[in-house]
Amino acid sequence: MRILFLGTGTSHGVPVIGCHCPVCTSSDPHDRRMRSSILIEEGDTSAVIDTGCEFRIQALGAGITHLDGVLYTHAHADHLMGLDDLRVFSSSGRFPIYGFQSVLDSISRIFPYAFQTLPYKGAPQLERNAVGEGEQFSVGGIVFTAIPVMHGMMRIAGYRFGSAAYLTDVSDILWNENRERLEGVRTLIIGALRDRPHWSHFTFQQAVDAARTIGAEKVYFTHINHETSYSDIQRRFAPYAESAYDGLEIEVD
Numbered sequence: 001m002r003i004l005f006l007g008t009g010t011s012h013g014v015p016v017i018g019c020h021c022p023v024c025t026s027s028d029p030h031d032r033r034m035r036s037s038i039l040i041e042e043g044d045t046s047a048v049i050d051t052g053c054e055f056r057i058q059a060l061g062a063g064i065t066h067l068d069g070v071l072y073t074h075a076h077a078d079h080l081m082g083l084d085d086l087r088v089f090s091s092s093g094r095f096p097i098y099g100f101q102s103v104l105d106s107i108s109r110i111f112p113y114a115f116q117t118l119p120y121k122g123a124p125q126l127e128r129n130a131v132g133e134g135e136q137f138s139v140g141g142i143v144f145t146a147i148p149v150m151h152g153m154m155r156i157a158g159y160r161f162g163s164a165a166y167l168t169d170v171s172d173i174l175w176n177e178n179r180e181r182l183e184g185v186r187t188l189i190i191g192a193l194r195d196r197p198h199w200s201h202f203t204f205q206q207a208v209d210a211a212r213t214i215g216a217e218k219v220y221f222t223h224i225n226h227e228t229s230y231s232d233i234q235r236r237f238a239p240y241a242e243s244a245y246d247g248l249e250i251e252v253d
């Protein structure tokens with residue numbers, strides 16, 4: 001399976017509008033981060049996790065011409081607001097999206113026009129597929145498991161596929177529920193916001209500790225904010241954990 005990081009930034013993106021800090025003014029292209037999302041490809045199947053505000057730019061950059069489905073972790077704006085651009089994939093029928101029922105309910109409130117029985121011509125036409133906590137489901141030829149994690153006070157979805165897992169916006173892994181679901185995960189992509197503690201996101205160190213508890217062999221941080229540069233993260237945490245960056249491609253099995 002090929003994973004392409006479409007975006008690796010926190011909700012503001014990096015640089016932050018109006019910010020003149022060293023990271024936001026860095027000349028290193030790794031310090032330009034769009035909202036977090038990944039593309040997963042296996043054989044003829046392509047799936048995306050989350051469609052943030054820059055989804056269109058990310059899809060054009062990655063040369064995406066076809067998608068079998070989009071999986072949503074939660075309905076925060078930085079993971080969702082590119083949804084309207086899925087319209088190009090629903091010209092020949094309803095395009096499938098996946099997520100917890102609560103997330104699909106929020107999406108239906110925010111984008112009611114994407115689910116109408118008599119849709120406005122040209123509007124996205126989406127098919128809601130609710131997945132339960134711990135449920136396995138297929139998108140094309142890829143099997144995913146929905147893994148509930150805490151994001152502050154919210155239960156949101158992470159996704160496991162093969163020996164990889166994508167857990168963004170996580171502040172608690174819920175070990176009692178997920179230990180088995182995460183067994184055998186070798187590549188962990190995990191949200192790590194910054195060094196200072198945050199009520200709804202792991203720090204870099206918390207993310208590394210979680211990865212070691214899972215037994216992951218390789219860790220990629222995502223959903224990173226502007227307080228830490230790419231080169232600084234690499235210097236401190238590589239080779240075990242690395243900062244993902246927009247455009248990074250990795251192979252997992």
Ligand SMILES: [Zn+2]
Nearest residue numbers: 011076078169
């Ligand atoms: Zn987020």
Ligand SMILES: [Zn+2]
Nearest residue numbers: 019021024226
């Ligand atoms: Zn900044």
Ligand SMILES: [Zn+2]
Nearest residue numbers: 074076151169
């Ligand atoms: Zn969030």
